[in-house]
Amino acid sequence: MIGPSTRRLAVVHTGGTIASRPSPDGVGVTPQVAPTVSGLPGALVHDLRPFNLPSPHVTPAHMLALSHLIAGLAPEHDGVVVTHGTDTLEETAFLLHLTLGVQTPVVLTGSMRHAEEVSWDGPGNLLDAAHVALHPASRGRGPLVVFGGDIFDARTVTKVHTTAVDAFGGYPGPIGRIDRAGATPHVRFFARPEARPTYHPAALTARVEILYAYAGWTGEGYAGAEERADGSVIAALGTGNLPAELLPLVARTAGGGKPVVIATRTHAGPVIPVYGYPGGGATLVAAGAIPASFLNAHKARLLLMVLLSLGKTREEIRQVFEEGAF
Numbered sequence: 001m002i003g004p005s006t007r008r009l010a011v012v013h014t015g016g017t018i019a020s021r022p023s024p025d026g027v028g029v030t031p032q033v034a035p036t037v038s039g040l041p042g043a044l045v046h047d048l049r050p051f052n053l054p055s056p057h058v059t060p061a062h063m064l065a066l067s068h069l070i071a072g073l074a075p076e077h078d079g080v081v082v083t084h085g086t087d088t089l090e091e092t093a094f095l096l097h098l099t100l101g102v103q104t105p106v107v108l109t110g111s112m113r114h115a116e117e118v119s120w121d122g123p124g125n126l127l128d129a130a131h132v133a134l135h136p137a138s139r140g141r142g143p144l145v146v147f148g149g150d151i152f153d154a155r156t157v158t159k160v161h162t163t164a165v166d167a168f169g170g171y172p173g174p175i176g177r178i179d180r181a182g183a184t185p186h187v188r189f190f191a192r193p194e195a196r197p198t199y200h201p202a203a204l205t206a207r208v209e210i211l212y213a214y215a216g217w218t219g220e221g222y223a224g225a226e227e228r229a230d231g232s233v234i235a236a237l238g239t240g241n242l243p244a245e246l247l248p249l250v251a252r253t254a255g256g257g258k259p260v261v262i263a264t265r266t267h268a269g270p271v272i273p274v275y276g277y278p279g280g281g282a283t284l285v286a287a288g289a290i291p292a293s294f295l296n297a298h299k300a301r302l303l304l305m306v307l308l309s310l311g312k313t314r315e316e317i318r319q320v321f322e323e324g325a326f
């Protein structure tokens with residue numbers, strides 16, 4: 001029976017391993033049946049299935065469509081859970097973080113094992129996500145990722161393992177934790193992410209490519225990306241350094257007005273302009289490149305796509321990255 005204390009939960013299923021089983025054609029594992037939340041008395045669950053994809057097939061356009069869908073669901077629900085494949089889960093979480101301005105908790109989760117494996121982690125992660133989404137303390141913290149009992153904010157969470165059940169981490173780490181004693185959930189938060197601006201692009205029309213730096217890179221692949229894209233992100237070395245050969249290339253692109261954002265392929269820490277040797281971070285910034293702060297390359301790409309799609313200038317984009325307005 002629906003009463004005044006009935007909590008309303010929307011569960012938006014998008015595919016991933018949490019919806020997967022061995023494929024009927026015998027080739028690997030594919031998304032098939034979305035899981036149902038079990039063990040949540042006193043809640044009215046509204047299931048939605050906007051798409052059913054392995055997350056490597058999820059695009060920024062899907063992510064923005066999800067953001068619009070959730071913006072419509074939020075006022076009518078006490079919490080929203082999104083089930084998602086883990087491979088690009090952090091990108092969807094970050095795009096939601098950038099574009100959703102709702103107070104209603106939005107919690108993403110998934111699984112690392114499919115429904116026919118002995119260690120299927122789908123039901124536990126889904127129930128944890130539901131409890132966190134319906135918990136009053138989750139309100140106003142921005143989109144969250146719940147995995148293996150840890151609660152992460154969308155800005156810093158990243159996938160850290162290809163197969164382990166505790167597949168998510170990031171720097172500086174979880175902002176909370178859910179544990180269950182029998183049917184009773186214990187949700188505890190250690191931190192509240194700062195309020196950040198939200199952005200409202202109608203569509204993600206800008207093209208942004210990522211280049212990955214390595215020892216001995218002399219710019220292979222650079223010119224093609226420069227020509228095709230409206231902006232680029234380089235997963236550079238350490239604090240944001242590149243081989244010397246890249247400095248004139250970056251200077252050419254930035255001088256021509258297309259933003260070049262420098263992220264790092266190192267797994268934690270900021271990009272800062274320390275080094276003055278050719279290709280060092282200080283020389284790249286002097287040549288017009290924009291440091292990505294603490295964002296990894298794929299999150300920096302989404303932010304750059306959002307800002308370019310809104311028609312922001314290179315100076316406005318630099319300001320957003322510099323001030324951490326994301």
Ligand SMILES: NC(=O)C[C@H](N)C(=O)O
Pocket residue numbers: 015016017018053054055056084085086087088110111112113
């Ligand atoms: N664990 C997973 O969900 C991985 C899967 N390849 C996906 O992202 O769709």
